[in-house]
Amino acid sequence: xxxxxxxxxxxxxxxxxxxxxxxxxxxxxxxxxxxxxxxxxxxxxxxxxxxxxxxxxxxxxxxxxxxxxxxxxxxxxxxxxxxxxxxxxxxxxxxxxxxxxxxxxxxxxxxxxxxxxxxxxxxx
Numbered sequence: 001x002x003x004x005x006x007x008x009x010x011x012x013x014x015x016x017x018x019x020x021x022x023x024x025x026x027x028x029x030x031x032x033x034x035x036x037x038x039x040x041x042x043x044x045x046x047x048x049x050x051x052x053x054x055x056x057x058x059x060x061x062x063x064x065x066x067x068x069x070x071x072x073x074x075x076x077x078x079x080x081x082x083x084x085x086x087x088x089x090x091x092x093x094x095x096x097x098x099x100x101x102x103x104x105x106x107x108x109x110x111x112x113x114x115x116x117x118x119x120x121x122x123x124x
Contacts, residue, residue, distance in 0.1 A: 018108075022105070025063060025105075026062065026063050027060050027061065028063070029058065030058070030059040030061070030094050031058050032056060032057045032058075032083055032086065032090070033048075033055070034075075034080065035054040054073075055073045055075045057071070057072035057084060059087070061094050061098060063102075
């Protein structure tokens with residue numbers, strides 16, 4: 001991620017925030033996990049104990065290349081068929097989310113360019 005100084009005197013600019021956000025959009029991770037999970041308020045994530053049996057299927061959709069990488073534990077190839085199908089549905093929704101994000105980014109960029117042009121024309 002972009003290293004932005006976040007002290008009281010220097011706050012990140014709108015463009016810095018946008019670039020920082022865009023960096024996180026390159027890969028969409030979709031996880032379906034079967035385990036005893038606990039909420040960790042410090043990290044604001046659900047975690048499991050080390051050594052605990054965890055079954056899962058994890059997909060990564062790479063925006064830049066269009067590749068989808070999926071990894072799964074053996075139980076998802078048979079025992080957890082319904083969860084595997086659920087995960088596949090989440091992958092499809094993930095692809096739609098990416099499409100909508102790209103459209104939104106294009107609109108934001110177009111708006112910023114248009115505003116820049118208007119300001120430039122007013123100053124000339």
